[in-house]
Amino acid sequence: MSSVLQQPSSVTKSTVFVVDDDISVRESLEALIRNEGFDVEVFSSAQLFLRRPKDHAPCCLVLDVNLPDLNGLELQKQVAASHGNMPIIFITGFGDVPMTVQAMKAGASEFLTKPFADDTLLDAIRNAIDRSRSVVHADAAVGELRLRHAALSRRESEVMSLVVLGLMNKQVGGDLNISEITVKAHRGRVMQKMGARSFADLVRMAAALGLPTGSSR
Template sequence: MIMTRALDKELGPPSMSHAQPIVFVVDDDISVRESVELLIRCEGWQPETFGSAQEFLARPRALVPSCLVLDVSLPDLNGLDLQKRVAVERAEMPIIFVTGYGDVPMTVQAMKAGAVEFLTKPFGDEVLLRAIRHAIERSRVVLNREAEILALRDCYTSLTHREREVMALVVSGLLNKLIGSELGISEITVKAHRGQVMRKMKADSLADLVKMAAKLRLARAPRLNVSQAS
């Protein structure tokens, strides 16, 4: 059985309440849920426990750093099948498997599908806590990346059709003169559109703009040669 920590451990308040990590626990053994819940709470994280996969899936997605401590054997949907659902619907949530009868094929399947850890009961507090810390940090990185992409998409949406055309040619490495020739506009007009693109995308340099285009997976415009522009 999982060892529990002393109840009198001092709890530190989170720096931002809305960013407090959530540790989800899905296990049909109530004694395990209660033990893990106490351990999680003592670390200052927010625990949420469920006795089945369906109960967990009914809970809306939480857009804060999180992870899932998941038993393999469950009364409805088993842990490995739930893992497949989580990978699609809640990709920012790493999974830590716990089981009382793990075998090598099961462990390999879970790890290949992206589990961060596969623990066999009984295990010590620190083993589980170390896995949770790692999982929460992974979740935080994924959420930050998602937030960055959403912000970039908002900026890109603010561009006019012409500005998007100019941006595509700029990140392809074309000079203003060639961009003007391709689009049938003057070099001065290209410079004006280019300035608007840099401002709206909040790019400090051409290198920044190229990185943004890559993150947005924008298709680069074909390179022109000088003869095409003349």
Template sequence: MSQPIVFIVDDDVSVRESLEALINLTGSRAETFASAEEFLERPRVSVPNCLVLDVSLPDLNGLELQKRITADRADMPIIFITGYGDVPMTVQAMKAGAAEFLMKPVSDDALLDAIGQAIENSRETIDREAELQALRVDEATLSRREREVMTLVVSGLMNKQVGFQLGISEITVKAHRGRMMQKMKARSLAELVNMDAKLRSTSLVKT
């Protein structure tokens, strides 16, 4: 996978430059922005990444930026840094999904630890999304009858019971089931049940 990116949004040029130099030593690539608006113009990336975000920014502040991007950038953990945080601000940021909330001046070790964990979380999120996308592609190849068989099979019904539910013979169920398992690339019933759970959980979130 490509080099991780650490985005830095801070209106203090000295902070941006020092953080950029620090991060570039870790093997990740740093990209800096002076404002939230400037950052929002940056297209999304498909590599592990995180955002080091100052709370106090001109115009659109850090907490407002968090609200804008949290919903559609789950693969980008946010690490807040601030010179004057308070408890309500910290609680608001963490409840909205922030990975960390650090006070300036931030120690190099604390920041690098937070960034390392955030990048790992981002990588896991990207991997999960890639797996889900592959499952969706496989599911889309199923015929209507194969989908019906899959739904009943993962609910725990035997072939005979599936046939009774659908009004077809057990032999026909076995044929549909075999093709469905092949298309889903499922090596066992347990694996198929796990696949279905992942697909259903994402559809529930969307609704």
């Protein structure tokens, strides 16, 4: 699936967002995380974080549960709706089991109770960034496929849709009322424009685009 899920080299920047109302905690975490080579942005409230435009690069959120306006669990719900799969690492000095369970069920990457070791937080951040990077790369790859598919002519798109269902060239020609030779020509251009190296590659691309394929029938 190399040409389907090829990772764009331009996606390299990783940012860690920190939301905590305690300035001493923000400054301490910012220094610690920046020292590890990550970009860091800190916020004193959930509302300030929500005003920031969505980031399409690998990132994660280090989030205090107890905040003055919108608490961490409420912010988690809004992040899930507006920021997709951004990993969240909760930190709190007042954690309890029900709160931890609620956060983890909602998709939190980690739930750390203060005080915690620096390495514990940094390991959680690295894991969260790796998870985010995988999602960003996959989204970028599918976005590139959509652009290639959109560049197909109407007839090329029709041919591709039938070919990936497993129809032979003669059957495709019969369905579209065109000659087999014309189908072969369109098929060749589809392979070239989509960047597919093989028929199996083209089928995987179609599946990534959400198109019906022979394997899904």
